[in-house]
Amino acid sequence: MKRPGLVDAVLRPASTWSAYALVAVGALLMLMPFYFMFVFASHHRSEIFQLPPPLWFGSDFQANLKILLTQIPFLKNLGWSLYVATIGTGLTMLFCSMGGYAFAMYSFPGKRLLFSLVMSTMLVPSFLSMIPTFMIMDLLDWIDQPRALYLPGAASAFGIFLMRQFIAASIPKPLIEAARMDGCGELRIFFQIVLPLLGPALGTLGMVAFIASWNNFISPLVVMRSMDHYTLPLALRAMQNPVNTEWGAIMAGSAIAVVPLMLMFVFFSRRLIQGLTVGAVK
Amino acid sequence: MKLSEKFAPYVFLSPFLILFSLFGLFPLLFSLYLSFHSWDPIQGFGAMRYVGLKNFAFALGDEWFWHSLRNTLWLAVAAGVPQHLVAIPLASFLQHRLNRLRNFVVGVYFLPYITATVAIAILFSALFSTDFGIINQTLRSLAHVPLIGQLVPADNIKWLTDPDRIKPALAILVFWRYVGFNTVLYMGALQTIPPELYEAATMDGATPLQQFRKITLPMLRPLMYFGVTLSVVGGLQLFEEPLVLLTITGGTDMAGMTTALYMFKSAFEFNDFGSASAISWLLFAVIVVLAMINSRVFRERDEVRGVTGAKKSAGGKR
Numbered sequence: 001m002k003r004p005g006l007v008d009a010v011l012r013p014a015s016t017w018s019a020y021a022l023v024a025v026g027a028l029l030m031l032m033p034f035y036f037m038f039v040f041a042s043h044h045r046s047e048i049f050q051l052p053p054p055l056w057f058g059s060d061f062q063a064n065l066k067i068l069l070t071q072i073p074f075l076k077n078l079g080w081s082l083y084v085a086t087i088g089t090g091l092t093m094l095f096c097s098m099g100g101y102a103f104a105m106y107s108f109p110g111k112r113l114l115f116s117l118v119m120s121t122m123l124v125p126s127f128l129s130m131i132p133t134f135m136i137m138d139l140l141d142w143i144d145q146p147r148a149l150y151l152p153g154a155a156s157a158f159g160i161f162l163m164r165q166f167i168a169a170s171i172p173k174p175l176i177e178a179a180r181m182d183g184c185g186e187l188r189i190f191f192q193i194v195l196p197l198l199g200p201a202l203g204t205l206g207m208v209a210f211i212a213s214w215n216n217f218i219s220p221l222v223v224m225r226s227m228d229h230y231t232l233p234l235a236l237r238a239m240q241n242p243v244n245t246e247w248g249a250i251m252a253g254s255a256i257a258v259v260p261l262m263l264m265f266v267f268f269s270r271r272l273i274q275g276l277t278v279g280a281v282k
Numbered sequence: 283m284k285l286s287e288k289f290a291p292y293v294f295l296s297p298f299l300i301l302f303s304l305f306g307l308f309p310l311l312f313s314l315y316l317s318f319h320s321w322d323p324i325q326g327f328g329a330m331r332y333v334g335l336k337n338f339a340f341a342l343g344d345e346w347f348w349h350s351l352r353n354t355l356w357l358a359v360a361a362g363v364p365q366h367l368v369a370i371p372l373a374s375f376l377q378h379r380l381n382r383l384r385n386f387v388v389g390v391y392f393l394p395y396i397t398a399t400v401a402i403a404i405l406f407s408a409l410f411s412t413d414f415g416i417i418n419q420t421l422r423s424l425a426h427v428p429l430i431g432q433l434v435p436a437d438n439i440k441w442l443t444d445p446d447r448i449k450p451a452l453a454i455l456v457f458w459r460y461v462g463f464n465t466v467l468y469m470g471a472l473q474t475i476p477p478e479l480y481e482a483a484t485m486d487g488a489t490p491l492q493q494f495r496k497i498t499l500p501m502l503r504p505l506m507y508f509g510v511t512l513s514v515v516g517g518l519q520l521f522e523e524p525l526v527l528l529t530i531t532g533g534t535d536m537a538g539m540t541t542a543l544y545m546f547k548s549a550f551e552f553n554d555f556g557s558a559s560a561i562s563w564l565l566f567a568v569i570v571v572l573a574m575i576n577s578r579v580f581r582e583r584d585e586v587r588g589v590t591g592a593k594k595s596a597g598g599k600r
Binding site for chain 2: 016026034036037040050051052095098099102103108111114118125126127130133134138151152186187214232233250251261270273276
């Protein structure tokens with residue numbers, strides 16, 4: 001017969017503890033790059049690339065900001081990113097809640113076909129529409145215009161999906177019927193009764209839309225021309241240079257670009273994670 | 283005048299539908315149209331000529347297209363599959379062994395996913411730097427550790443300049459960015475496994491490892507197929523990472539040139555919008571075929587093992 005004593009007393013706790021240790025090491029590996037982003041942001045580029053590399057914060061953050069502001073119109077890029085993301089998020093929330101409401105609460109001819117058409121575009125890779133989008137924007141004379149970024153973004157199939165599911169599950173149809181009986185118009189029913197009840201779903205959709213716009217690189221790459229109209233990701237890439245990239249400055253800019261989303265994530269991580277993964281496993 | 287119930291849904295849908303048709307549907311049709319035409323943007327929109335299948339023939343005869351496709355397939359598999367090998371045990375551990383710290387740890391693993399790809403790629407180009415990058419420095423310091431030290435190469439790895447190392451570097455970046463996302467997917471599926479199964483197994487004296495193999499893995503099977511497909515399909519679309527890490531050249535010997543990047547280059551550097559559109563549809567075809575093969579292969583394996591019924595019932599819930 002086996003002796004269970006040794007396994008239970010030594011081996012099992014040891015394997016459990018090594019699993020904890022592995023997960024902790026993995027978490028550290030996840031965080032390390034961010035740590036070095038912040039550390040490098042506070043060092044001049046000559047210090048970043050030396051032996052050994054800096055492991056703790058330096059004193060050059062402000063100097064890096066100065067370089068950043070001279071190399072690219074950083075404040076304009078920051079404002080532009082914020083502007084595009086804010087308008088885009090607002091429009092996404094409005095249009096997708098309206099559309100989701102129509103799909104969830106009404107029956108009308110062509111509804112099923114239309115809904116599956118919208119949903120099927122969620123599966124189509126974005127690279128397919130890269131070239132035609134550029135040509136359409138060129139035709140419309142929208143190149144370098146902010147609407148070339150926030151209007152296409154507002155047509156979010158994911159947003160329609162999210163809002164339809166939420167409205168179908170949480171808004172009772174009798175509520176709508178009762179309002180109708182009382183002589184309330186269709187628009188008023190939506191804007192005064194339904195919309196205020198959509199808070200949680202709107203919050204999730206808003207955050208997802210904001211992140212998508214803030215991080216978006218491909219669309220501005222295709223439709224933005226002048227440096228003043230670059231969004232942050234595009235502006236940061238413009239600082240990369242085969243001969244002498246200002247690494248400290250570019251890290252400072254990257255850090256400023258990622259911190260707002262990190263803060264949002266700290267406060268709303270559960271809802272954000274749920275919102276960002278629900279589309280994958282629908 | 284009041285809006286009637288009959289027209290209301292169309293009114294509510296119209297802002298979305300107008301934008302969706304213009305920027306969601308029309309580009310796809312336009313792209314298909316373009317792939318059968320030759321067009322140089324300098325000559326204006328009037329200069330579009332119908333060329334039949336010439337763009338597709340050109341792309342299929344283009345050695346660099348095949349090169350980019352091989353790169354992309356390698357990357358999709360090498361960056362995608364290991365994510366699941368890590369994400370499955372990790373999700374199981376986080377779900378079953380962690381309580382109070384769970385949300386925090388999940389958040390840490392998920393963080394790269396919400397961070398801008400460009401910021402990550404720029405950061406990694408510093409970390410991967412050959413002589414002074416943190417990654418090579420760490421390997422250097424490990425060289426003195428017994429056992430592990432044997433595995434560390436004697437010279438600094440030229441992550442971003444040696445054609446043999448460019449793809450692994452890209453794969454590491456992609457792995458790092460998406461492994462947390464997949465972990466969350468699996469944790470979602472684990473929550474649907476009835477806890478009674480584990481309780482009964484514990485009563486019968488099954489060890490945690492046995493429970494993982496006999497309960498967790500079989501229950502996760504449907505999601506595994508789906509998740510791996512999702513990762514591979516995502517990997518086939520790699521564009522931003524190689525563009526920022528290696529510039530539009532795709533790195534030394536185009537070792538990191540992905541098909542999406544090659545499509546972009548054909549359009550915006552070679553001004554060949556027709557061939558670029560053909561390339562994008564060829565890549566889409568590869569994605570569709572691979573996804574179909576994937577689901578076919580896994581369905582057959584399921585039938586052999588007789589777990590099709592389990593898969594169907596699990597699939598129905600989604």
